[in-house]
Amino acid sequence: MNPAIPLQLLGGISADEFLRDYWQKKPLLIRQAIPGFESPLDPDELAGLALEEVIESRIVIEHGKTPWELRRGPFSEETFKELPESDWTLLVQAVDQFVPEVAELLEHFKFLPSWRIDDIMISYAAPGGGVGPHFDNYDVFLLQGHGRRRWKIGQTCDADSPLLQHPDLRILAQFEESQDWVLEPGDMLYLPPRVAHYGIAEDECMTYSVGFRAPSAAEVLTHFTDFLAQFLSDEERYSDAGMSAVKGSEDQHKIQRDALDRLKQLLQEHMSDERLLLTWFGQFMTEPRYPELVAGEEIDDGDLLQALEDGAVLVRNPSARLAWSEVDVGLLLFSSGQSVVLPQSMRELLKLICAADALHQDNLGQWLADEDGRKLLGELVKQGSLEFADE
Numbered sequence: 001m002n003p004a005i006p007l008q009l010l011g012g013i014s015a016d017e018f019l020r021d022y023w024q025k026k027p028l029l030i031r032q033a034i035p036g037f038e039s040p041l042d043p044d045e046l047a048g049l050a051l052e053e054v055i056e057s058r059i060v061i062e063h064g065k066t067p068w069e070l071r072r073g074p075f076s077e078e079t080f081k082e083l084p085e086s087d088w089t090l091l092v093q094a095v096d097q098f099v100p101e102v103a104e105l106l107e108h109f110k111f112l113p114s115w116r117i118d119d120i121m122i123s124y125a126a127p128g129g130g131v132g133p134h135f136d137n138y139d140v141f142l143l144q145g146h147g148r149r150r151w152k153i154g155q156t157c158d159a160d161s162p163l164l165q166h167p168d169l170r171i172l173a174q175f176e177e178s179q180d181w182v183l184e185p186g187d188m189l190y191l192p193p194r195v196a197h198y199g200i201a202e203d204e205c206m207t208y209s210v211g212f213r214a215p216s217a218a219e220v221l222t223h224f225t226d227f228l229a230q231f232l233s234d235e236e237r238y239s240d241a242g243m244s245a246v247k248g249s250e251d252q253h254k255i256q257r258d259a260l261d262r263l264k265q266l267l268q269e270h271m272s273d274e275r276l277l278l279t280w281f282g283q284f285m286t287e288p289r290y291p292e293l294v295a296g297e298e299i300d301d302g303d304l305l306q307a308l309e310d311g312a313v314l315v316r317n318p319s320a321r322l323a324w325s326e327v328d329v330g331l332l333l334f335s336s337g338q339s340v341v342l343p344q345s346m347r348e349l350l351k352l353i354c355a356a357d358a359l360h361q362d363n364l365g366q367w368l369a370d371e372d373g374r375k376l377l378g379e380l381v382k383q384g385s386l387e388f389a390d391e
């Protein structure tokens with residue numbers, strides 16, 4: 001796509017302009033981002049998903065047993081019968097993994113790296129429903145799917161922003177409203193991280209939240225160092241060969257500057273290993289939300305070839321995540337938290353695997369005759385990231 005072309009989705013500005021002026025910086029309200037948008041799911045279908053064991057869902061009731069009562073799914077049909085007429089919200093996570101028409105919405109966000117996209121959460125709110133004023137640590141596009149919702153936005157928050165005392169929900173104790181809008185189906189509000197927001201259903205409504213993933217600095221450091229440590233031997237230690245003796249004028253108990261420098265050097269040596277850093281990052285960013293849904297079966301190379309030659313189609317498991325990159329030794333394919341190094345010659349296959357809706361004899365072409373190519377496909381089937389489409 002050409003990032004300089006104005007996009008309806010972004011209210012007539014280009015992806016370049018959006019990224020320069022708004023992304024991670026300031027909110028943007030877009031009227032009719034998706035003109036005539038009709039929610040592919042109705043409220044009953046969304047409630048149906050919240051009955052499923054594997055799908056994460058929540059209900060927030062403003063005046064429940066406690067103020068802002070949080071209930072966690074899976075729910076039963078009775079739960080829904082007993083809910084009040086107004087002032088509650090049902091939120092269902094990662095609906096894109098279960099409803100292909102919802103996943104198709106992600107096509108609109110091709111101007112952003114796919115590995116930054118987390119999921120599409122869908123909320124249904126009874127009139128007056130909302131989850132309270134709060135802030136999130138990630139970017140979000142709030143697309144109105146059905147009915148009308150009033151979105152109020154406020155101050156930029158941080159870890160010190162006072163919250164209500166609540167065991168489960170992070171509701172702001174103060175909300176300094178700066179703007180409000182009523183969104184109709186097809187309207188969309190982009191919010192950067194940490195902007196206080198408060199959505200209230202004007203009438204029965206559904207909102208689609210396209211959320212993004214960004215690891216916290218603490219996650220990057222703890223996870224990367226855990227990953228790194230696997231490759232380090234116990235023998236590699238802080239070392240100070242050639243250090244000078246404690247001089248008479250110095251205190252033996254003081255940790256001197258040269259010790260700190262040695263430590264920094266040890267850290268830098270490992271932290272700046274780009275191959276390992278990228279390997280860890282790709283694995284981390286492609287970890288599936290529901291790993292139990294990414295499970296495949298071993299397939300014999302001959303059977304795989306036969307199936308594809310007979311017209312079988314491989315598709316990405318909707319719960320799997322794929323990405324690729326390149327390092328000094330070749331290409332890296334990341335699939336659902338795992339990685340493999342591949343030669344430069346497999347670049348086109350890698351790109352096809354990551355991007356294609358379906359893999360079949362026609363688009364695989366010559367790769368079917370390539371043993372390494374088939375081996376890779378077989379590995380991804382075994383891992384569960386690729387699966388045969390149902391006939």
Ligand code: SIN
Pocket residue numbers: 089122123130131136140197199207209
């Ligand atoms: C909602 O859809 O009710 C909540 C979405 C959000 O505020 O992040």
Ligand code: CO
Pocket residue numbers: 134135136197
């Ligand atoms: Co939010």
